[in-house]
């Protein structure tokens with residue numbers, strides 16, 4: 366089972382992907398994670414990616430397609446994969462179609478998490494991550510006991526560079542401008558499954574399971 370998981374940043378794609386991974390043994394392929402890893406390692410690709418991501422922009426198609434091609438070519442997903450954060454544009458979707466043909470994969474479901482943008486801005490710009498253990502908090506929904514300090518390990522909490530309020534707004538604008546055409550593209554092809562993302566994470570997952578029919 367190969368799935369594309371779509372939705373604006375902060376819609377809960379990561380959480381749903383985790384649930385899909387643990388229930389069906391799928392491998393999550395997140396372009397965001399792959400780019401963050403490159404940035405952390407200060408690789409050439411990481412430096413280029415950071416240039417775009419820090420201002421809330423998408424990494425250009427050719428670079429993104431290359432990193433996905435490299436990952437899919439490993440072919441190490443016996444139960445299938447979840448694409449998270451890719452494709453983001455129609456150009457990327459077309460590239461993915463030829464990539465799938467070339468590598469012998471089939472996409473079984475394209476799931477879109479539909480959410481309210483105002484709620485998203487609040488949720489996203491309030492996120493804080495622990496520098497030490499990676500635990501996540503939210504100023505509004507899940508604050509740490511002491512401001513700026515991780516409950517679990519006492520590490521320092523920070524705001525991801527792409528989660529400042531300005532970067533979030535630009536990301537959502539970028540998302541709308543570049544990804545809406547992709548949603549229209551998949552809708553026209555009759556492939557898009559819309560899921561209401563404005564409900565609890567468990568209810569969202571129940572809806573996804575229903576749509577997958579497994």
Ligand SMILES: [Zn+2]
Pocket residue numbers: 495496497498499500515516517518519520
């Ligand atoms: Zn911590």
